[in-house]
Amino acid sequence: MHVNGAAVSIGNLKSKIENSEVLTLADLAAWSRPGTSLAVLGHPIKHSISPAMHNAALAALAGHEPRFADWRYFRFEVHPDDLPQALDLLHARQFRGVNLTVPHKMIAFDRVAAIDPAAGPVGAVNTLLWEDHGWRGFNTDGYGLAAAVRETLALELAGIPIILLGAGGAARGAAVECLQRGCASLTIANRTPGNLTNLLASLALMAGGIPLQGFSPSEPPPDLPANALVINATSAGLRDTDPLPIALATLPRPTAVFDMIYNPPLTPLLRAAAALGVPHANGLGMLVHQGAKALEIWSGIPAGMSAPSMAAAAQMAMAGR
Numbered sequence: 596m597h598v599n600g601a602a603v604s605i606g607n608l609k610s611k612i613e614n615s616e617v618l619t620l621a622d623l624a625a626w627s628r629p630g631t632s633l634a635v636l637g638h639p640i641k642h643s644i645s646p647a648m649h650n651a652a653l654a655a656l657a658g659h660e661p662r663f664a665d666w667r668y669f670r671f672e673v674h675p676d677d678l679p680q681a682l683d684l685l686h687a688r689q690f691r692g693v694n695l696t697v698p699h700k701m702i703a704f705d706r707v708a709a710i711d712p713a714a715g716p717v718g719a720v721n722t723l724l725w726e727d728h729g730w731r732g733f734n735t736d737g738y739g740l741a742a743a744v745r746e747t748l749a750l751e752l753a754g755i756p757i758i759l760l761g762a763g764g765a766a767r768g769a770a771v772e773c774l775q776r777g778c779a780s781l782t783i784a785n786r787t788p789g790n791l792t793n794l795l796a797s798l799a800l801m802a803g804g805i806p807l808q809g810f811s812p813s814e815p816p817p818d819l820p821a822n823a824l825v826i827n828a829t830s831a832g833l834r835d836t837d838p839l840p841i842a843l844a845t846l847p848r849p850t851a852v853f854d855m856i857y858n859p860p861l862t863p864l865l866r867a868a869a870a871l872g873v874p875h876a877n878g879l880g881m882l883v884h885q886g887a888k889a890l891e892i893w894s895g896i897p898a899g900m901s902a903p904s905m906a907a908a909a910q911m912a913m914a915g916r
């Protein structure tokens with residue numbers, strides 16, 4: 596197997612591991628660490644707080660169960676073109692599990708040996724488990740969303756109307772979770788009509804009897820449901836200069852607003868919710884709970900046990916920014 600770039604010496608790799616540096620494909624080629632290794636792959640990956648969350652949870656678990664003392668979670672910068680090679684190398688090096696973040700979740704879906712049935716309709720995987728014959732792919736984002744909405748807004752996705760903003764990968768995962776949990780209705784808004792049409796078409800069968808419709812965020816129809824949970828799954832709000840994904844005041848009063856974005860912690864959409872006196876929460880809890888579920892898949896330890904240490908680490912990492 597050929598890996599581009601300069602060869603990495605064992606001493607250099609050891610020092611990078613000890614200093615929690617961003618690792619590369621070349622580091623993976625030279626990998627010789629004993630113990631159980633986990634990884635997150637992304638492009639870019641530098642600012643991911645997943646290593647802080649997972650290593651905090653592993654340290655807490657090791658306090659009760661010595662088998663976790665040699666478990667560590669690493670971050671790898673991997674270009675999408677190199678993802679197949681990275682996955683092969685991680686499997687050959689017997690990494691127990693892998694998390695995938697932007698832009699790898701959909702690419703990896705087509706590259707794994709097996710897919711957890713719940714991840715099938717999402718068409719994307721964020722968690723891989725090592726098995727003899729190859730990687731098994733899971734998607735824990737939907738679980739993370741449902742757990743965070745319950746924890747931060749005291750709401751269940753089942754039985755309530757949902758207004759979902761966005762038609763990208765995160766929106767697809769959220770839509771599948773809302774339908775599978777039996778929301779009362781699902782209404783999706785997206786800037787680009789073609790992407791909205793494609794998403795609605797792919798959800799139609801799964802919706803069954805649940806009302807499913809779409810609209811342009813610039814022209815909300817008059818018959819939108821009142822008391823809906825508004826979920827922002829667009830990336831509008833990541834940058835200061837981004838427009839609002841929707842003018843909240845043009846919707847019937849929502850019961851709450853959940854924004855998947857967590858950096859910045861208070862997006863313009865969440866500020867608008869606050870101004871209207873509507874309960875609101877950002878996406879940090881979703882990140883925590885999807886991570887705790889991934890660790891459950893790798894370790895067998897229930898997600899609820901790891902979530903508190905992951906949440907504390909995530910909050911500390913965000914406070915340090």
Ligand code: NDP
Binds near residue numbers: 762763764791833
């Ligand atoms: P994608 O690139 O797949 O989709 C982006 C979506 O945002 C599209 O619907 C796009 O609309 C819309 N969009 C982008 N810019 C704008 C804009 N200026 N105005 C209106 N709409 C816009 O991204 P993902 O689905 O992967 O991620 C979406 C968001 O969810 C990101 O902010 C990501 O950080 C967050 N996320 C959070 C997670 C968590 O754990 N908290 C987990 C996963 C994602 P169009 O079709 O018109 O281009």
